[in-house]
Amino acid sequence: MEILSLLGDGIVTAVQPLNLMLIVIGVSVGLFIGAMPGLGSVNGVAILLPVTFLVPPGSAIIFLAAIYYGAMYGGAISSITLGIPGASTAVATTFDGRPLALQGKARLALVAAAIGSFTGGTVAVVLFTGFAPALASVALSFGPPEIFALMLLAFATFVGLGGDDIAKTVFSICFGLVLATVGFDQVSGASRLVLFDLRGFLGGISFLVLAIGVYGIGEMLWTIDSTRDGMTQSKADYSVKGIIEDSGTTVREGWKGTSIGSFLGFFVGLLPAAGATPASLMSYAVAKMTSKNPDKFGKGDVGGVAAPEAGNNSASTGSMLPMLTLGIPGSPTTAVLLGGMVIWGLTPGPRLFVDESEFVWGLIGSFYVSNLAALLVNIAFIPLFVWMLRMPFTVLAPLIFVLSIVGGFAAMQDMFDIWVLLVFGFGAFFLRKFDYPVAPAVLAIVLGPIAEPTLRQSLLMSAGDPMIFFERPIAAPIMIVAFILILLPVFKYMLDRRKRTAQQG
């Protein structure tokens, strides 16, 4: 009862005129920043941090949290409408969101993303309200071996469930992981894999360079080539009646993916160093694994949009928990928020809930209000985003190319990276011709910087003994499931062969 009373006070704080205005401005700004390729929640929060010194600390963090929420919703917009995942958290949304848009169902994909995000955010904030201190201690029990096991599970789901050529999928994963190691070794500080002695590679290869190159350039060239220039505007309409119908379709077809993303995303978001990107990818993979029609995933499944969106929104709330209760940020954006709190004179940690009760519950209350505001603002803008897709393709295509290059530069601030982006784009165009799946490479370059240090730390802990992954109670079952998934294609091949032999016999 005490929690409900505190939450009630928090919501009252959040709906005070100043805070409510900041929430609406925050989610709107965040939505457009998130929708811009190359910019994500971390850009919005970091850039607008100085603005918050004009308002009290409680209102400031509410404003930043609203931007965070808005950007999480916005990331899906460029994934669906342009086919470019503007931020790593929206990579998985591209897998089914873009095919739906190409089928003239962009509105359905946008509605599914909005409802998935809202549900994920709401479930997460309820879990946050009820179990904050207990969950923080669970998150702490995940050490490097457990996090590495989770990363391996994410890769294994791609191998085990990929309908594509397994050898090409494995190549794609390994390639993405190698690209993630280019530049400085984050453990020893040594420079490595400075390809062809080009000094530009010393700074590493960002996920955005690969993702924008692959999706913004390569995929667009492939679309123009494969449709023989016959690609015209999307047929999707943007009526209010249609949005209501799509909401019903999302609830019917996407409830399972949304539920998976909402719960799984929250728990992955709690883990230090994990954050919303692995959460969205894992939610997608598990939704596909448990679907009655896994073959439909990747071709335009509503659950394939709702699951990662629920996952990344849920995780973004989840990652606030270790930040507030332990002072450990779960993602780059929460690291900036943590910095802001320290500047405002607040000390994150176990005492925060006691010493700054009004601040904490005001923030939690604002999560509920921000989530609702983000849903309403997002749905209000869906007609605008769908209208954009009705432009002739010979107008839309150059705008996508321009946004890819400009967005890529905005994120990287280096022309060298733009040339690398083009190399990836043209490379992806040719590899796509030979059915190499590119999504696993994008997944791998995002998760690589988490996977490698945790593997190395684990081996250091065990003096080089890989059995550490099978001796710990949380890591072991995750590793076993991952290995079963990796071996699944082999079992499937053997089963098919036995069936064929029996039929011939």
Place this chain on the structure above:
Amino acid sequence: MKLGEIITAGLLALFSLYLMYEASLNGVGYTRGSGPQSGFWPFWLSVGMLVSTAFIALNWFRGTSPASQSDEPVLDAFGRKTLLLVGGGIIGFVALVEVVSMYGAVAIFLLYYVKVLGGHSWLVTAPLVLVFPLMLFFFFEGLMQITMPTGMSFTDPVYDILYGIIY
């Protein structure tokens, strides 16, 4: 497609070998007390890439992949034209950034694509070419405080006016 697939697999295998060499320069073993060396992880991943290309080649020999059964060209006349006109246009766009600035290159690329390749009227082309780069300027430079390349010095008078508006 058939020949293209095996050539691609061969090139990727060579690239994997190159990556293995590069990674090996950092050491690929285990050092007692400090754990796996810097090259350990990328080296074994490159080995994974090489092994994958071997399986891709094996599938090609067995004729199990769609590309290995196809006699179609990798790029037909339309594909070559697309790559030349669209791909070439994008390369030209990026090359122009350091000459006429990011926003100038955007305007020229839009003019080329919308008017020349798309064949749209000036009524469609002109507003796009003039307004879209300005919108990008005010969003990135004004709102997001992100500076884009301004090109060579002859663009300075234009930027003086634009920066005068936002600062």
